[in-house]
Amino acid sequence: MSISHDVKRYPGLRPLTAVFFLYLYAPLAVIVVYSFNANRVAGVWTGFSLKWYGSALDNAALVNALKTSLTVAAIATAVSTLIALSAALAIIRGKNLRFRKLSETIVNLPLLLPEIVLAVATLILFSLLDIQNGMLRLVVAHAAFCTPFAFLPIRARLQGMSLDLEEASADLYADRWTTFRRVTLPLIFPGVFSGAMLAFLISMDDFITSNLLATGGSTTLPVYIFSLIRAGTSPELNAIATLLILASLVLATVALLVAARGAREDAEP
Amino acid sequence: MTQPHSTGAQKAIEVKSVSKSFGAYQALKSVSFDIGSNEFFTMLGPSGCGKTTLLRMLAGFESPDSGSILLNGKEVVAIPPHRRRVNTVFQSYALFPHMTLEQNVAYGLENLGWEQARIKNRVGEMLERVHMGPMARRRPAQLSGGQRQRIALARALAPEPEVLLLDEPLSALDLKLRQAMRDELRTLQRDTGITFVFVTHDQEEALDMSDRIAVLGGGEVQQIGTPTEIYEEPVNRFVADFVGETNFLEVEVLETAGGEATIRTPFGLSITVPATGPTARGRATLSVRPEKINLGNQAQGLIFEGRIVNKNYMGGYTHYTLDVSGTELRASRRNASREGDTIPLGATVPVGFVAGSARVLAA
Amino acid sequence: MTDSALHAPAETEHAPRARFWHDLSFWGLLPSRLLMGFALILPIFIIAAVSLATRGAHGGFAWDLNLAGYRQILFNEGWTGELEFTPQYLLIIGRTFLLAGATTVICLLFAVPVAYFISRQPPGRKAALVYLVTLPFWVSMILRVYAWMIILGKDGTLPRLLETLGFPAGMSFMFNDGATLTAMVYTAMPLMVLPVFASIEKLDGTLIEASHDLYGDRWVTLRRVILPLTAPGLTAGAILVFVPSLGAVLEPTLMGGGKQMMMGSLIQLQFGGGRNWPFGAAIAMTLMALVMIFLIVTSLRAARREVAP
Numbered sequence: 001m002s003i004s005h006d007v008k009r010y011p012g013l014r015p016l017t018a019v020f021f022l023y024l025y026a027p028l029a030v031i032v033v034y035s036f037n038a039n040r041v042a043g044v045w046t047g048f049s050l051k052w053y054g055s056a057l058d059n060a061a062l063v064n065a066l067k068t069s070l071t072v073a074a075i076a077t078a079v080s081t082l083i084a085l086s087a088a089l090a091i092i093r094g095k096n097l098r099f100r101k102l103s104e105t106i107v108n109l110p111l112l113l114p115e116i117v118l119a120v121a122t123l124i125l126f127s128l129l130d131i132q133n134g135m136l137r138l139v140v141a142h143a144a145f146c147t148p149f150a151f152l153p154i155r156a157r158l159q160g161m162s163l164d165l166e167e168a169s170a171d172l173y174a175d176r177w178t179t180f181r182r183v184t185l186p187l188i189f190p191g192v193f194s195g196a197m198l199a200f201l202i203s204m205d206d207f208i209t210s211n212l213l214a215t216g217g218s219t220t221l222p223v224y225i226f227s228l229i230r231a232g233t234s235p236e237l238n239a240i241a242t243l244l245i246l247a248s249l250v251l252a253t254v255a256l257l258v259a260a261r262g263a264r265e266d267a268e269p
Numbered sequence: 270m271t272q273p274h275s276t277g278a279q280k281a282i283e284v285k286s287v288s289k290s291f292g293a294y295q296a297l298k299s300v301s302f303d304i305g306s307n308e309f310f311t312m313l314g315p316s317g318c319g320k321t322t323l324l325r326m327l328a329g330f331e332s333p334d335s336g337s338i339l340l341n342g343k344e345v346v347a348i349p350p351h352r353r354r355v356n357t358v359f360q361s362y363a364l365f366p367h368m369t370l371e372q373n374v375a376y377g378l379e380n381l382g383w384e385q386a387r388i389k390n391r392v393g394e395m396l397e398r399v400h401m402g403p404m405a406r407r408r409p410a411q412l413s414g415g416q417r418q419r420i421a422l423a424r425a426l427a428p429e430p431e432v433l434l435l436d437e438p439l440s441a442l443d444l445k446l447r448q449a450m451r452d453e454l455r456t457l458q459r460d461t462g463i464t465f466v467f468v469t470h471d472q473e474e475a476l477d478m479s480d481r482i483a484v485l486g487g488g489e490v491q492q493i494g495t496p497t498e499i500y501e502e503p504v505n506r507f508v509a510d511f512v513g514e515t516n517f518l519e520v521e522v523l524e525t526a527g528g529e530a531t532i533r534t535p536f537g538l539s540i541t542v543p544a545t546g547p548t549a550r551g552r553a554t555l556s557v558r559p560e561k562i563n564l565g566n567q568a569q570g571l572i573f574e575g576r577i578v579n580k581n582y583m584g585g586y587t588h589y590t591l592d593v594s595g596t597e598l599r600a601s602r603r604n605a606s607r608e609g610d611t612i613p614l615g616a617t618v619p620v621g622f623v624a625g626s627a628r629v630l631a632a
Numbered sequence: 633m634t635d636s637a638l639h640a641p642a643e644t645e646h647a648p649r650a651r652f653w654h655d656l657s658f659w660g661l662l663p664s665r666l667l668m669g670f671a672l673i674l675p676i677f678i679i680a681a682v683s684l685a686t687r688g689a690h691g692g693f694a695w696d697l698n699l700a701g702y703r704q705i706l707f708n709e710g711w712t713g714e715l716e717f718t719p720q721y722l723l724i725i726g727r728t729f730l731l732a733g734a735t736t737v738i739c740l741l742f743a744v745p746v747a748y749f750i751s752r753q754p755p756g757r758k759a760a761l762v763y764l765v766t767l768p769f770w771v772s773m774i775l776r777v778y779a780w781m782i783i784l785g786k787d788g789t790l791p792r793l794l795e796t797l798g799f800p801a802g803m804s805f806m807f808n809d810g811a812t813l814t815a816m817v818y819t820a821m822p823l824m825v826l827p828v829f830a831s832i833e834k835l836d837g838t839l840i841e842a843s844h845d846l847y848g849d850r851w852v853t854l855r856r857v858i859l860p861l862t863a864p865g866l867t868a869g870a871i872l873v874f875v876p877s878l879g880a881v882l883e884p885t886l887m888g889g890g891k892q893m894m895m896g897s898l899i900q901l902q903f904g905g906g907r908n909w910p911f912g913a914a915i916a917m918t919l920m921a922l923v924m925i926f927l928i929v930t931s932l933r934a935a936r937r938e939v940a941p
Contacts, residue, residue: 008840024764083664086661086664089656090661094656095657106673113923114875114920114923117879124909165365175380208881222772237778245775252770
């Protein structure tokens, strides 16, 4: 038997990591398990049942909240991704740009401030301007705080892309628009996609801002779930949560696979 | 067949008093020269000499602060890169990673508005020419350095540019491949008849491939000439030092007449050697290449004595460092036979060089 | 072949080209400046003004400038206008910092060994483990808090488990700072592991071997090589966890119950029912100022570390 001194190995890390992942996933597993419990009291297992899924899917308020969330997230994602893309192009590729650092800070501003502060500040603004349309309020506020999340991956990708490629394109008779369409955009696409996914996720997930800005007709999913939780835990809520966890995991996997593909394409042997 | 001096009407490129500064740094100081059609022209110099800036100006990525650049007689400073019939082989190759090799080569042709059928033919022809035909559908990431180099060449040559610009294209390749690519590039240039403008800091590459070389230093053209002119007749200390190895000796000019100067060497001998530039009486520098200095029984021309203080055996030849009356001289000697490397360290041997092989430069 | 069209009119194109890039800088940044100006910077100025306004009779506020909002953080105003010092809001501010700090420290204590372990795995397994760390982050935050409610709450998983082990029935672990902290740590954990992993991953393994070669044991190596070299990543993770934790709303609201408030839930309360906007605005300004001070201090310290050799 050979003796090996792997000095980079620290004892006890493997069980610790195992416990860590258990800690990360057990709470989610609890929700999923409870959602199949026939008993109304979630903690008491009386048998397997899918009935809570039936009542969850029949819940019109839930479906409406989902629609609101998806609409707000879709618009906010589109707006924030476009704004982030144009800001990233200007900041990374723009020449003679003064105050580059400041311009970048402005885009990233929502990351630097506590969300609750921004949320109440926006609430005051909207009430002063008498903007009562809940959807409009949500879209504007979401677009603002989603922008830095869309910006960071796009910026990183653009920064990592050699200027040589755009120059080679110009050298090969492509005008600026052709170069953007055929070289720049395809090459930064994984960044744009990750940015959009992140923006979508952040918008879908938002509670603090939406809770303050939403009006009667524009309850988003997290706000609706909050009201359900407030009304007391219920097996139906567990079913809803399970469905949402499932959707999140699928979305996350797709996003990560696309990002991984982008990384693989870049890899040079 | 190739004209060493492009004095004829056929000038592919004219650079006229081009200056460029980046902030406080003056990259080019009123540079002027012409490049002839069908010429393999090399811009040689250390990093920071302005050669890459000049190349980027020819491509259109930079514009001069003042001066003008003519391409086939037409002013191009105002023309953006995508409208110049000039193509570049980038140092990094800059192959589009998201396109196949075919698509990379077709890209320029598509932007020129060629018909699909013509593009297809041309792409096939170019890929064959660089021996990459069977790999047409691969992507750049799957290629070796040498293969990428070939695709970059095919892509840049496909649109039949008036001038091909090459920005240190061999620097990323290993030694053996570099030698092979030199020959391939030279052949390609002869076959296509396209003007090549080649940028390098490698003097061997420049000497080997070029019709003419412009040596750049400190943002100025130091000398333009054929490889032999540059090596054998350097006009100043910078060129003599940057291209090849040489010995510099502090000498005193006693008399000048008709391109020759009579000088006194540090070890007391007076000789008459070729001189370049305005050499007045007084202090000057004598440049003698190590291989022009002969040792032992090979010593000829002007002969004096030196002691071997160091030697480096290199196989094909041996480098000697000599002490000649307190002055250090380097000499190299080809080991033509098994007995080539026989001069022992510490020996005092006859040392000589032919006056015509040395040059007096302005101090 | 000569495409003469390509040489065509170019007289005026050079100057506009430079201008185009200049324009790109301007037009490219315009949308973000408009959006942030309208939805962020303007509201911050307004809330700063509101924090100095007077509470309206029926919610909202009136433009009658004074410091009542800030005064209320420290003093209670009696019927006759006398000021009485009340520590209740200071306690909330203190709890906010304590819980956010505790969250950061606990996350760090977990993240460093776990990230180190992951970084030593073969590439395939490493990618899988990183993916598994990221995954819960994609699950809605409110659901991640909710999960702990059904674990710790009355009739929850943990009380039931303890009951079968012979502990008294009907225990609840909810509605205290511990419950809030549990949820805060859980929601913040991925934010800590990822930057810490990124910096440990970049650590050159031969440095660890060099340390051992020079007679350092594992503990010395950890303390004198690994931690100093990964400090930027640890700091980044700490900021990423600490700042949002200061503004936590969901965790104290759901887990802490009505009494165990943090600054975030206090602010929300003032605006939720339209109860006292100037006071809420004053708390919000205080929170923002504290966050800003923290960020400025950390970035100054980071800058100083970079300057030092």
